[in-house]
Amino acid sequence: MTESLQEARVAPSNDIESLIGREYEQGFITDIESETLPPGIDEGVVARVSEIKGEPDFMREWRLEAYRRWREMKAPDWAKLSIAPIDYQAISYYSAPKSKEDAPKSLDEVDPKLLETYEKLGIPLEERAVLAGVAVDAVFDSVSVATTFKERLASEGIIFCSFSEAVRNHPDLIREYLGSVVPRSDNFFAALNSAVFTDGSFVYVPRGVRCPMELSTYFRINAANTGQFERTLVIADEGSYVSYLEGCTAPMRDENQLHAAVVELVALEGATIKYATVQNWYPGDENGVGGIYNFVTKRGDCRGARSKISWTQVETGSAITWKYPSCVLRGDDSVGEFYSVAVTHHHQQADTGTKMIHLGRNTRSNIVSKGISAGRSRNAYRGLVQVGRDAASARNYTQCDSLLMGDRCAAHTFPYMEVKNPSARVEHEATTSKIGEDQLFYCMSRGLSAEDAVSMIVSGFCKEVFNELPMEFAVEARNLLNVSLEGAIG
Amino acid sequence: MPTGVEHYRQEWSAAHASLPGARVGWIDRARREALDRFCGRGFPTPRDEDWKYTNVRPLERRAFRFDPGPEGGAEGGAEPLPSARRLDGLDAAAVLVFRNGVLASSHSGTAGTVPDAVRVESLAGMLESDPERVEPFLSGGGGHNAFSDLNRAFLAGGAFVSIGRGVQCDAPVELVFESVGESDVASHPLVLVLAEADSAATIVEHHLGAGAGTKLANPFTRIAVGERAAVEHHLLLEEDESTWHTGNVEASVAAGGRLGSNAVQLGGRLVRYGIDVSLDGAGATVILNGLYVARGRQHVDFHTRVDHREPGGTSEQVYKGLLDGHGRGVFNGRVLVHLDAQHSDASQSNHNLLLSPDAEIDTKPQLEIFADDVKCSHGATVGQLDERAVHYLRSRGLGEDTARALLTFGFADDVLARMGLPALRRHVERGLAGALPALAGLPPMDSANGI
Numbered sequence: 001m002t003e004s005l006q007e008a009r010v011a012p013s014n015d016i017e018s019l020i021g022r023e024y025e026q027g028f029i030t031d032i033e034s035e036t037l038p039p040g041i042d043e044g045v046v047a048r049v050s051e052i053k054g055e056p057d058f059m060r061e062w063r064l065e066a067y068r069r070w071r072e073m074k075a076p077d078w079a080k081l082s083i084a085p086i087d088y089q090a091i092s093y094y095s096a097p098k099s100k101e102d103a104p105k106s107l108d109e110v111d112p113k114l115l116e117t118y119e120k121l122g123i124p125l126e127e128r129a130v131l132a133g134v135a136v137d138a139v140f141d142s143v144s145v146a147t148t149f150k151e152r153l154a155s156e157g158i159i160f161c162s163f164s165e166a167v168r169n170h171p172d173l174i175r176e177y178l179g180s181v182v183p184r185s186d187n188f189f190a191a192l193n194s195a196v197f198t199d200g201s202f203v204y205v206p207r208g209v210r211c212p213m214e215l216s217t218y219f220r221i222n223a224a225n226t227g228q229f230e231r232t233l234v235i236a237d238e239g240s241y242v243s244y245l246e247g248c249t250a251p252m253r254d255e256n257q258l259h260a261a262v263v264e265l266v267a268l269e270g271a272t273i274k275y276a277t278v279q280n281w282y283p284g285d286e287n288g289v290g291g292i293y294n295f296v297t298k299r300g301d302c303r304g305a306r307s308k309i310s311w312t313q314v315e316t317g318s319a320i321t322w323k324y325p326s327c328v329l330r331g332d333d334s335v336g337e338f339y340s341v342a343v344t345h346h347h348q349q350a351d352t353g354t355k356m357i358h359l360g361r362n363t364r365s366n367i368v369s370k371g372i373s374a375g376r377s378r379n380a381y382r383g384l385v386q387v388g389r390d391a392a393s394a395r396n397y398t399q400c401d402s403l404l405m406g407d408r409c410a411a412h413t414f415p416y417m418e419v420k421n422p423s424a425r426v427e428h429e430a431t432t433s434k435i436g437e438d439q440l441f442y443c444m445s446r447g448l449s450a451e452d453a454v455s456m457i458v459s460g461f462c463k464e465v466f467n468e469l470p471m472e473f474a475v476e477a478r479n480l481l482n483v484s485l486e487g488a489i490g
Numbered sequence: 491m492p493t494g495v496e497h498y499r500q501e502w503s504a505a506h507a508s509l510p511g512a513r514v515g516w517i518d519r520a521r522r523e524a525l526d527r528f529c530g531r532g533f534p535t536p537r538d539e540d541w542k543y544t545n546v547r548p549l550e551r552r553a554f555r556f557d558p559g560p561e562g563g564a565e566g567g568a569e570p571l572p573s574a575r576r577l578d579g580l581d582a583a584a585v586l587v588f589r590n591g592v593l594a595s596s597h598s599g600t601a602g603t604v605p606d607a608v609r610v611e612s613l614a615g616m617l618e619s620d621p622e623r624v625e626p627f628l629s630g631g632g633g634h635n636a637f638s639d640l641n642r643a644f645l646a647g648g649a650f651v652s653i654g655r656g657v658q659c660d661a662p663v664e665l666v667f668e669s670v671g672e673s674d675v676a677s678h679p680l681v682l683v684l685a686e687a688d689s690a691a692t693i694v695e696h697h698l699g700a701g702a703g704t705k706l707a708n709p710f711t712r713i714a715v716g717e718r719a720a721v722e723h724h725l726l727l728e729e730d731e732s733t734w735h736t737g738n739v740e741a742s743v744a745a746g747g748r749l750g751s752n753a754v755q756l757g758g759r760l761v762r763y764g765i766d767v768s769l770d771g772a773g774a775t776v777i778l779n780g781l782y783v784a785r786g787r788q789h790v791d792f793h794t795r796v797d798h799r800e801p802g803g804t805s806e807q808v809y810k811g812l813l814d815g816h817g818r819g820v821f822n823g824r825v826l827v828h829l830d831a832q833h834s835d836a837s838q839s840n841h842n843l844l845l846s847p848d849a850e851i852d853t854k855p856q857l858e859i860f861a862d863d864v865k866c867s868h869g870a871t872v873g874q875l876d877e878r879a880v881h882y883l884r885s886r887g888l889g890e891d892t893a894r895a896l897l898t899f900g901f902a903d904d905v906l907a908r909m910g911l912p913a914l915r916r917h918v919e920r921g922l923a924g925a926l927p928a929l930a931g932l933p934p935m936d937s938a939n940g941i
Binding site: 078387389402404405406407408409410411412413414415416417418419420421422423424425426427428429430431432433434 | 539543829830832842844845846847849850851852853854855856857858859860861862863864865866867868869870871872873874
């Protein structure tokens, strides 16, 4: 509480009216020449994406098979979302910055316009990387343009590179692990991604290595009408540890942009993967026009005994979020965690949660989900805790809280619990409430402005999740939350 | 012989002209519309979210016969089921006994204590003699699922209970539905309870089955609680091992009214019980308590839905499940707080005890909230007995079996105690002890004596 109190005090005390009117700070378009495929998708386009990326035959076949399966599938409609129909033939499936051919070896070689973009976002690459000890693999549109700290990581035997590089240089690892957590036909969007994904990040941490720095990638959607289909694969070999951060911003635009990423995590025996996301894509304006459609499949496989996968997410952006980072707890004594803050405002819709699939013995999972809805938004938690027949002594605890700000927003909770083992213990708790008048009154009687008081109370509400974020992300997340909820109470 | 939807269409065509009230326009229309809905929608499949965990395919494949027969007398000469199976010491104000959905008048009757403004009678008679009285409650609605449609399509009779304005009917009204027979037989009885403003009543609905034949018991209960009225509804399901039970309860509560719904399920091959409560007036209250037990190969599915439509409503749900053998339990509790239903207070809890390695539970509490100034919570747990509690009892000198039996019993009895009808509680306690091997170690006890 003390921490957030201090923060509330140093926060600039802007008056509420101006805050309501404030627009999305990260909204701008960078004018860079892009090589873009014409809109539409068929086997030719899929093969062409593979060709542009110079992939081996097995990848092309893998994509084509995914495409064939996708064509047989229907877009899911079970989520509590209203989605305008998406014309998949109107989307361009490949767009790359021109500088791709002679990829830069260092920051000096990076297109200054790109660097400018990062400047505008307030993330000076080199400075941030050095200060925070973060290696950044920045994805701009669909191709990696800058990769840093590679040598430092290489000396430990860690592979951290763009997905395309990994396909070229480590085909064996790709062949073994790609699609092993999220199969091609897992769901509609995963199948689409498998067919046309352009790039993403690849991480391999060898046996017994503790990754010396937080790994992070900045995704950014830029060129108009280009769906972004990232593919991320993180493999933590036996006894290793890695913490991966993902943060997102996107330019302001009036057309809905489709984003369908797939993230696969594999934790072998005794390995730990922490995966944190701050998602701040363009949510549309206050009338619900524009905004990103974010349909993501994220899944971690605790394949080995005593492995651990932890998902942390702060979701403030996107017009529509459809996302369920999950853990398959296959190994005995493996652990899955999910910490989430999802904020929706104006006309945003979020349907998010997690799945914890307990298969091994003594597996444990912990879910903490905090949903905040404001304006006319809809925010749903949808989660599944499944305990298999053999998952003796499995343990789950789920806490699911919703905070409502405004009388036109909605908050929903849909937890599914399926238990087939009597020694399992599964608990779910959920509450829904609003910020109490008495809480506000108390804070304001202590000299805080209404806005600061709300900010402080919200920070407190989300504390358990922010505590799981690395320091620099926690600060960013709090700021994001404040910006997202500006004008929600006044 | 056709099965599935086609079978019911044929049955309906053959029967509908001779059903009570067939010449009354709205009754015929309501039946037709329900049949059309049912035929259009078909039987639910696990692909329907509401039926995700309950598969009724085996039921669909059977051709249950619908034969309402004439009312009156002890039909077919069948003897009533042994009175030992009935609730003991209920001191009911009135009793109606139905056999396969048809009133058995010779076993029904009223005690002298019924106030004048209380009517307890055959619904079949009402459909013929006073259809206007029941029209507002039966002409629409009922379309929650395939089975409530089926019930409405085959609406032939059941019970009509009404309590006049301001009347307090202290003694309970007992409605007994027996499913008996040696062959595939279906019954679709309907219970209509109308409690006018400021009245109070207790209704006990007891469903029990006997006989080797596979039976479909598909009752529907409609309860309308008037302003400031209070209704306690007790539903006891003791179907036999060859009965499929697919009953639904639909209730509305007007401003300041209060409904207590208590459901206990001990028997049945597959039981799907749905209750749908709409809090239609400001400050309406519903208290829902439930206990379900699945053992052997039983499948039990409890579905609840509470709609907070007006400000200041309160709903409180406590459901508990005991799963043994290869039993499978399903709980789905849904609470909706509508726009402007401010100051709603909704709580829900669902606790399940798995007693065998092959038992299974799927639970899904849901909150859907469209108003901001509300207090809503839900909790669900699945687990075993607390080992520390077992240890504590053992340290007090109880044997392992006794300690476990006592804790298991306590787990269930906790919700029975909330139901507030001693006769029902005693009956269910005895039923539980006989049904679950886990309770074999239970010392002899009597809850009336303070356990």
